[in-house]
Amino acid sequence: MPDATVGLVVVSHSRVLARAAVALAMEMVHDGSVRVAVAAGLDESTFGTDAVAIKDAIEEVDGPAGVVVLMDLGSAVLSAELALDLLSDPAARDRVLLSAAPLVEGLVVAAVTAAGGASRDQVAAEARSALLGKASGLGESPEDAAPSSQVAAAEARGTFVVSNVHGLHARPAARLVVELRSVDADVWLRNLDTGAAPVPGSSLSRVATLGALAGHTVEVTASGPQASEAVRRVLALAERQFDEVAEPPVTAVVTTAGPLPASPGVAIGPARRLTRPPLADDIDHVVLSPDDERRRLLEGVEIVRRDTEAVRTSAARQLGSAEAAIFDAHLLLLSDPDLLGEVHRGVDSGLSAVSAWRSAVSGVEAEWAALPDDYLRARAADVRAVGDDVLRALLGAASATLSGVGVLVAVDLTPAETASLDPALVAGIVLAEGSPSSHAAILARAGGVPAVVNAGRTILDVAEGTILALNGTTGEVVVDPSPEVLDAFRALAGRQAATRTRDLAEADRPAVTLDGTRIEVGANIGSPADAAAAFAAGADSSGLVRTEFLFLNRDKAPTLDEQHAIYNAIAAAMGGRRIALRTLDVGGDKPLPYLPTPKEDNPFLGLRGLRLSLQDPSLFVEQLTAICLTARTSPVSVMFPMVSRVDELTQAVALLREAAGQRGLPVDLRVGIMVEVPAAALKVSTFLPHVDFFSIGTNDLTQYALAAERGNAGVAGLYDALDPGVLSLIAQTCVAAEGRALVSVCGESGSDPLAVPLLVGLGVRELSVAPAAVPQVKAQVRTLDVDLCRSLAAKALVAKDSAAVRALVAESLPTSRA
Helix, strand or coil: CHHHCCEEEEEECCHHHHHHHHHHHHCCCCCCCCCEEEEECCCCCCCCCCHHHHHHHHHHHCCCCCEEEEECCCHHHHHHHHHHHHCCCHHHHHCEEEECCCHHHHHHHHHHHHHCCCCHHHHHHHHHCCCHHHHHHCCCCHHHHCCCCCCCCEEEEEEEECCCCCCCCHHHHHHHHHHHCCCCCEEEEEECCCCCCCEECCCHHHHHHHCCCCCCEEEEEEEECCHHHHHHHHHHHHHCHHHCCCCCCCCCCCCCCCCEEEECCEEEEEEECCECCCCCCCCCCCCCCHHHHHHHHHHHHHHHHHHHHHHHHHHHHHHCHHHHCHHHHHHHHHCCHHHHHHHHHHHHCCCCHHHHHHHHHHHHHHHHHCCCCHHHHHCHHHHHHHHHHHHHHHHCCCCCECCCCEEEEECCCCHHHHHCCCCCCEEEEEECCCCCCCHHHHHHHHHCCCEEECCCHHHHHCCCCCEEEEECCCCEEEECCCHHHHHHHHHHHHHHHHHHHHHHHCCCCCCECCCCCECEEEEEECCHHHHHHHHHCCCCCEEEEEHHHHCCCCCCCCCHHHHHHHHHHHHHHCCCCCEEEECCCCECCECECCECCCCCCCHHHCCCCHHHHHHCHHHHHHHHHHHHHHHCCCCEEEEECCCCCHHHHHHHHHHHHHHHHHHCCCCCCEEEEEECCHHHHHCHHHHHHHCCEEEECHHHHHHHHHCCCCCCHHHCCCCCCCCHHHHHHHHHHHHHHCCCCEEEECCHHHHCCCCHHHHHHHCCCEEEECHHHHHHHHHHHCCCCHHHHHHHHHHHHCCCCHHHHHHHHHHHCCCCCC
16 A cells, blocks of 8 residues: 555755656656655745645655655755644644655665655664765765764863954854754853853844944853864854955945936836835734644744745845845744744743734844944844734735835835835836946846936935836936826837837847848846746847856755756756856855855955856866756856956866866867956957857946946946946957957846947847847847947947947937937
8 A cells, every 4th residue: 555655755945956856766666655745946946945835745645654854954944844833633743754864865765765664763764874875985984974862962162253343243143053053062152241141053033132243252152962063163154254245334325426227118107105004913813722823823934934035046046145145134033943932932821923923023123122233233123024024924914015006216125125026016116226236226127127226315205196207228217297298208118018019029030130240149047947038038048047046045065966957957948049157156245155265355356256166176176067967968158257367267178178077078068258357358369269259247347347336326327338448348358359259248238228239339249138138139139230330339439438428329329229
């Protein structure tokens, strides 16, 4: 009987990884006697875990023999624990074992053992010992592979001085808690300067209330099998300032740059602002039993955790890990043992889940708000935001919304706020602050929402309901427009809508200029789902695959098999069209917890991109191996980021050949570099013997050439890829590479209607843009004459500034869709 065998549940952040692991395990079992259910990923391409899905999977394979659950890492364990509490049958909970076994090896052994009729405990024990064979083969003792419970508890102690500018606030505290969760030890921290009682290192809410400011001395005490290792890790983290990227001081920014275009398109509508319905009390809810109230609480927490993890993953893909890091603190609060323990005690005393949660969160918020440091006190808002999100889930209250269809007016928007906007309600966005490269602007472009940023504080004085008209292509904003102006905006919006429809219908056609020059139009992507969207939009290729999405939001690097599977999935989604896989581009502003980097005063000019990859060849070669494997079955280009010297490139190519093995480099594998550093653009000829193409990253090239950080609102008026100096660097790249290597652009300027004719005129022959922009860019290319573009580009190179360049293009090419 099938239900006489132990059921298995696979919990993973990656649906692709989980399915591959199950397929491998089933190769060992051919009679179908083992029941395996998968609860992995938030969808086909979004990493994360879902307690409700795990609960459903457990119930699917449950039977008299019980269930063994195998998990990959991090929040998978927390989600599995929550799933047990969500099971409606108490007897079912007693039949489930959560296994600490390695996911892939453990699943193979568990499947074979379960098929042989072993008991639940035997299956779990065999799965946990799955690494012993591998350890023995490598000459390690069994103790090295499976820590023994007989190891005597050890004691360790140390101290460190806080060197973070804002002290041990939410982000460094979150980094510390994450680090300690992988160590088998109980850790306590004590602020020796304040004399406060020790707090557990496993609790974010307690660590952040140490009040540990810059210069304070913190004592670390640990006990347990890995006590010494725990102390060593904490002290090493402190030495690296807890991997925190230094933030500029918060000061008032005065700029005269005026409104700036951020996301193309026309929007007309009444001014709207985000509103949050007030959180009511739980007066209509009859208090249930403590078990039912705890279940209600866990369901609410799980809803918020899942939503937060999805937003964090999306932000990490589109913006980078540094910008998404604030969500790590939110996620840790949702699993904080001290906070949840306080809530459970409240429920046990007879309170409803809402009342217990409100009381516990208020206590933590009050503790943070009472801290002496202004910056740390401000972090109480993070606690309040997470607390309110859970209360809304418990009460079924609506999230922040607009009161109706219109144009959203705000000071600025966080990634979470922008990602949660209802596209059916938001016709456009006008922000008082921000830059065209801000979080909100990038997400607005990805969603096709017209937006203008840096409009100034006076826009906030516009009364609710006042009609606004904006042009996200030019940066124009008109408050309470006259009937004539309104008619003009409506006519333009109508023309643009008709144009978008026509462009999409013709998107599969090649982009060929009026004089017969083919311009490749690819897509910048960060997941298999992005690849599918790019293919549907008519992309000729993927000119940039941001492979770092595979490495973010996790405690250890992806395996070779996982990377190979994802790269293959992207290639398949692109329908056999070429994909350009950029090697890992982290470091500086995008650190990884398992790839520590030294503290740097200016990480943007430090150890990042290819420089960092060459510092850890093992991780680099594994990625190159996965790329070569995919290149043997699909057309692939490999692209190295942040190259400034020839010796860096030659080292990378040598490692690529090593990764390819005895079979040699795949025949159709092309090699290229990113041109992001002015020095690289100025010496392209020295790189030519080693590459097939150059891909200009105009985002970084612009900020390095103009010394203007692309996310800094204070210099938003300076940051412009159409500055004649930046255009000169692009021109030099194209002249040096002409006839010998393809030159492409994969930065934001590739989809700027005013930039496209200039790039074509300078010699760029491939543009890689957001998937949604592919049809528009292809259509614009078909209206261009290369000779006219060359003449226009020559004039732009001697213009006085970017404003003059933009005016030149707008006047010279009325069909440029400006």
